[in-house]
Amino acid sequence: MTPRPSLGLRARLLSAFALLCVVTAAAVAGGVYVQARSAILQRTQDAAVKATTSRLQALYPLRSATPGPEELGGIAAAAADQGMLAVAVYRGTHSPFPPGPPPPPRRGGPGLNTAVLNLEVIPEQLRRVVAGGDTAWQRVVWQDTPFLLIGTPLLITERGRTTRMSGIEVYVARNLLPEQQSIDELATRAWLIGGAALAFAVILALLATRGVLRPVRELGRAARLLGEGELRARIAVRGSDELAEVAHTFNDTAAELERHVRQLREMEAEARRFVADVSHELRTPLAALTAVADVLDEEAARLPEPAGRAARLVSQETLNLTVLVNDLIEISRFDSGVAALALNEVDVAELVRATLRVRGWSQQVSADLPAAVTARLDPRRVDVVLANLVGNALRHGEPPVSIRLRADPHRISLEVRDHGPGLDEAVLPHVFDRFYKASAARARSEGSGLGLAIARENARLHRGDLTVANAPDGGAVFTLHLPRRAHEPDGGSE
Incomplete structure (x- = not known):
């Protein structure tokens, strides 16, 4: 399973700073906004209710106990201050409306140019509360403009007598558009302050990450150099943290x-x-x-x-x-480091046949050797490698033992295989170790324990390699990989 890529330390620090700033700014700005909004609306509401009540108290004594539309219109006009709308209601009769539909409120202006409030704007619940003898208020939105509706009954208070209902209800609408604009402006400022705080937090995070990541990067660079063998790598020590x-x-x-x-x-x-x-x-x-x-x-x-x-x-x-x-x-x-190559242009197939013929293995080993494969090699060292591999296959494997040559324009490979039980999986990583023997029960006279190590060193001297594996159908497979044009390595002569 491929691990998911993780964010770097710089990105995580920046994200943490930004998230902290956003949460803090949102909490502070949101709290301030809610409190300021409530304070503005509450102050406007209290002032409007107090002003309306004061103006209505100046109407007593009423000219008539059963006012008609004209007197109700006067009461509505007295209750409405500049920029307000008002309507007076008495037992189904209300102050007169101007002809035609009421004009819409103007944004930024005082509101409607008429002092008459349409009854359709007043919520039914508010009318029930006022009809019960209580003063009430409610905020509504009419034609995309916020209004504060204040409803109050006119009470008759006479000396020595119980306060009684006059039956007249007065409703006043106070335009809240200026307050809404103030609240919107406050919200805009809160967002701007939050954005500025976020930018400031990102700058602080960049400065902090630079101070933190510089020694971390230096530590990583020094550790990498140390891993590459540069044992003199050190870190400059700054401060005492x-x-x-x-x-x-x-x-x-x-x-x-x-x-x-x-x-x-x-x-x-x-x-x-x-x-x-x-x-x-x-x-x-x-x-x-x-x-x-x-x-x-x-x-x-x-x-x-x-x-x-x-x-x-x-x-x-x-x-x-x-x-x-x-x-x-x-x-x-x-x-x-004094081992050297004596390079010659050789026919690889003929070199393999000579190795088998000199040691008397020609009849014991089957060879698949394409003709006309030449390479620039050290024939003595390649002979040592092949002799070691074929000798091990004959001694420790089982017949048939085979050797196969394969070539491309740049490399050749010689594969030596037997059909024995193969090598234990725990043995494979150590086959080329010095003085290593796959079985401790082998007699000490069976070899020095250096043959395969020398064979691999000879392969690497050619800038090639020697590998080992088990064949799927049984037997060990040693493969010698060599370049077609080997070059003399750095070092002295033998």
Whole structure:
């Protein structure tokens, strides 16, 4: 399953700052807006109710207890201040309307030019409350303009008598358009302030991420260089915060790692020199031992059985020791970087046949070798690789053993395969390790444990490679990959 790409640290910090700013600005601006809106409307409402009540109190005493339309019109006119609409109602009779439909309110103006309020605008619920003797108010929207409707009954209050209903209801409409414009302007300012705060938060986030990410980027660069082998990579320490402490820790760790790697390299160099020196020193006594072993091997058949068996054993072990010393000398050349190629233009098929013919394997190995495949290689080193692979297949695999050549314009591949049980999956990663043997039960005389390691080093010296796998139908498959035109690697001569 492919992991989903995640946001970088910079993007996450910017998102967090922006989200925090948006939430804070929205909460603050929203709270201020709601409170300011409520305060403006409440103040306007209280002032309108108080003004209307005061104007109506000046109407007493009424000229008639049963007013007609003209007197109701006077009451409505007295109740309506400038920019207000009013209507007076008495038992189904109301103050007269001007002819024709009422003109719409003008935005930005005082409202209708008439002092008469259309009864259709007044909600039924408001009329029921006023008819019950209470003063009430309600905000409505009429022709896209907000209005505050105030309804109040006219009460008759006389000295020494109980306050009683006059039956006259007065309704006043106060245009709230100026207040609505103030509220809209307040909302616009709140949004502008929120936008400015967001921009300011993004700038702060950029500055903060720059300060935080610079040491993080430096840490990543130094870690990458350290992983690439540049053990002297360090980080500049700035300040005394947690990032500076991380930088100190990284520098200390890198210095300690450099010290350990230097010690290991020195130890490895010493070990390689020791192996090379010992191997060269062993050549002289081995030459003498080999000469003696050859004599013993020739005389073994004429010696009594215990002595003959011992002579053959000495001869065989001397040969194995000679192979081991020669392999150690060869591997030490690779380690010291002095191994070199003696390149020649060769016919690859003929080179493979010569390897099989010299070792007497021509009848035991089937070969699929296309003709006219040439390459610029070191024939001696390729012969060593093929001899090792075919020899292992014959000793540890099962017949038939085959070798197949494949080529393209740039590379060739030589595949050596047997049909035995193959290699255990746990063994495959270690096949080319030095002194590694797939089975601990193998006799120590079966090989030095360096053959496959030397074979891979020879392949890599050509800038190729040697790989191993198990065939689907059984058997181990070793494949030698080589360029058609190998180049001399950097290094000294042998």
